[in-house]
Amino acid sequence: MLLGCSLAHMTTPAAALVAAPATLRRAGADPLRQAVEHLGHSLPKRADATVLLDFLEDDLREGLNALGEVEAHFSDVLEALQPDTLSQLSLLQAGDDYLVLERLEVLMGVVTRLRRRLSQAAGLMRQAPTT
16 A cells, blocks of 8 residues: 555544645645744744744644654555455555654654754743733
């Protein structure tokens, strides 16, 4: 089973956020970018805050993409269990997806970075003037 085939069938919130940036950018609305920009309004106007926001946005996109691929793997497994596709080969193929293990490692790294970046953002918020 190809991992990419199931991405089109995802309907969960993670899938919507993964797909949203490309489709909503045409309409001028990117929910992930808007969330990061909203945080930016609460931070001091400094270069380190801008860099932090860029890294935070990148981490969120990377994590959501990895999450979508993990979710697609589970969709592939469910598809392999359907009566019309159930076979020894389909079960072996669905269970032999090393990419999902790699994506889980990516997710662990992203979650760790997000935790650190959100902590940094919280610290910068204390330094931002309130108006």
